[in-house]
Amino acid sequence: MSAGTSDLIGTAIKLAVALGILLNVVPVMVWVERRGSALMQDRPGPNRLGPLGLFQALADALKFMFKEDVTPSAVDRPLYLMAPVLGLLPALTTFAVVPFGPDVTVRGHLYQMVVAPAQTGVLLFLAIASLGVYSLVMAGYASNNKYSLLGSIRASSQLISYELALTLSVVAVIIPVSSFQLRDVVDYQQHHVWNVLPQVLGFLVFLIAAFAETNRLPFDLPEAESELVAGFHTEYSAMRFATFFMSEYISMTSLSALGATLYFGGWTLPGVHISGLLGVAVGLAVLFGKVACFLAFFVWVRWTFPRFRYDQLMRLGWKVLLPLAILNLIVVAALTLAGVL
């Protein structure tokens, strides 16, 4: 086999693994969300279908597929139909730059365990993630509904505001590593400590901004049920609605994977060095163990905190998180210059 063919096959396999995991996270997360909320509210939650109610997620998915798909007559049809798909695409794509295992040599060919080993790594992640907002904006505008429009106006301003803090906290991680590639970030943490220790502040900013970027409570203003019916997806039903749902959970997963890679050593564990295909399996398991912790935290926070008001959201983003992110950036830059990091 030529090197090009091996690369192509390798990429196809990596793509299949990544997509398989990301798409299967959704039903599992729906179940976790429902059981988790039930746990926190002292009620049983869905427990009839299958062990621990696990098959409830399958039933939900089936229900979405067989429900009637209503398209209101006054919508802007092309945009209305495109919006859910455009939301799913960036959510699925961003994971491509996250590494999930050590390099493997099979039959003399070296495979990097990342779907897209791009030179600009984490920047590409942020760039593609920032395209996700168009789905929300298009959905809100095309729905021809005041609540939808309000939701998408909120979404665009919220995502822009919190992207700044998120990006600045990521830049602070990049400085000591001096590479945008996430594999170098993982490498750096293997030789030093996990970034979360020297950059607690940056991690907190990242975490809070991640909640805002994924429209999760306490920042779910674009779909605030008590004010906007359902916000930007008010007019969507059946599988189109479910597609918005899926992109929310998948972007949560991707962003969690980024957080785990930037601050918690990614697919590595301190003191564990396994190479070969077994190493890849362990790496995947470790990465998704960390991602699962992030996701559990997302659920925990959702059922704990009430929603922010719009002006509070803006004040937090611009007057608290942004200055903190800049402070963190300056401190990290100074420490790096002094040779401490």
Added chain:
Amino acid sequence: MEMAVFGLFALLALGSSLVVVAHKSPIYSTLSLVLTLFSVAVLFVLLGAPFIATLQLLIYAGAILVLFLFVIMLLNVGREEGIPGGHRVQLVTAILGALAFTGALWLLLRPALGAAPQAALTEELVSLSGLAQELFAEYLLPFEIVGLLLLVAVIGATVVARRPTADELAGGAGAGGAGSTGSNRAVDEVEAADATTPSWAADEDRAGGGARPASFPGGGSLAGGAAAGGEAAGIATPGVRP
């Protein structure tokens, strides 16, 4: 393979930029512009400049055009509105503009046409470290000046967008804090000082000084932090709040 990708995205870029100009709905125009920028980013990747491509996506497609959409939706601009004078004025200005642009392009390109070919852009030059070297060593001063220019624009926009405060309204002062002409109300010294200094300076005073009484709400300080009780300014300008 590379040629096919180039052809596809070059066509996409051309087609979508035509839609930007031709479409009646500003929302569609903006979304087509996103597609144009995305296609151009792909062309950058093909040229061996992934960093520039990523920045193009991150800054233009991911941030600036979202603000375009935000403003269009906030103002609820439906369709393109007719310009008084109709198409004749448009046509004349379009031709004049095209001529001027061609002239400028010719002036810019003329020295390069006859001259010996310059060194090609190498991959090192457009790579991350190459660009960083150029920006932060060779062209540091122009880079800083551009940054300063953007800061001036931000401050200017903040001053223009700021809502007049209750005090200023009572005193009849304009939103820009340009003094209270035509007002016959008595304004005390402190307020007069506030009205004559540019409002951003007043804001910074407040942020720095900490505890000014709450008689001067509104107008967020760019530095953030200390100013409590003020509403966020700039992009965060409410009116969005239902």
